[in-house]
Amino acid sequence: MGLTKSEIFTKEQNQIALIAKVLGHPARIAILDYLIRLKSCVCGDLVKQIGLAQPTISQHLKELKKVGIIKGTIEGTSVCYCINQENWDTIKSMLNKFLNKNTTDNCC
Amino acid sequence: MGLTKSEIFTKEQNQIALIAKVLGHPARIAILDYLIRLKSCVCGDLVKQIGLAQPTISQHLKELKKVGIIKGTIEGTSVCYCINQENWDTIKSMLNKFLNKNTTDNCC
DNA sequence: TCTATTTATTGCAATATTACGATAAAAGGA
């Protein structure tokens, strides 16, 4: 069916999975890596930097924007994309909360 | 095409994306949530706990096992699945390294 | 206004993912 049964999971589980899913592509990790290193950025640079076609990059940027990790502000003919620091911090603490649930040893 | 161009990204970017991808499904997050809470677990319990069909759970367990987050030891007729603590720690530190790259404010 | 530049959208092909019924495989107990 290819259709995730979101309704049987908790809100938190769905949120974490949604974020992880967006981070689950090397192009999007590469885009974030690049944005994190810079203070600002335009899509044109990303096309050269990442090495995928412009529509593909645009699509990945859309995904990242959808969950609020990045934001784009129109700057003349081009668009300045950057990390949405506030949201990114929220997302990071959500992920950290999940990652730090497990502290002690398990069985086996 | 549906085919990720892994070859144009760094090893680290691919690794992070691969792990994030596996974490990118609420069923797998729910499974990990459950395994983390317990000391051990059998798939039978998971089928009841999660609420997906047994083959579906088995498939998700396979995904988690593929990247080493969990391990399964045969225990009679059933299988004991648990967190692979050593690997999980490695994965957590990899993700944390990525999440903590960004510390200061960006532009815009 | 016309043109160049930059980014978004559309449409499509190829492949991947999700889910599950049916069935196999493996092991314990009657």
Next chain:
DNA sequence: TCCTTTTATCGTAATATTGCAATAAATAGA
């Protein structure tokens, strides 16, 4: 040995994702 229990695998349908060519949309400058 036969049956039961438990988990894995196969096969398949429905949907999602990835990537890009073509094209649209928006704006700056000549």
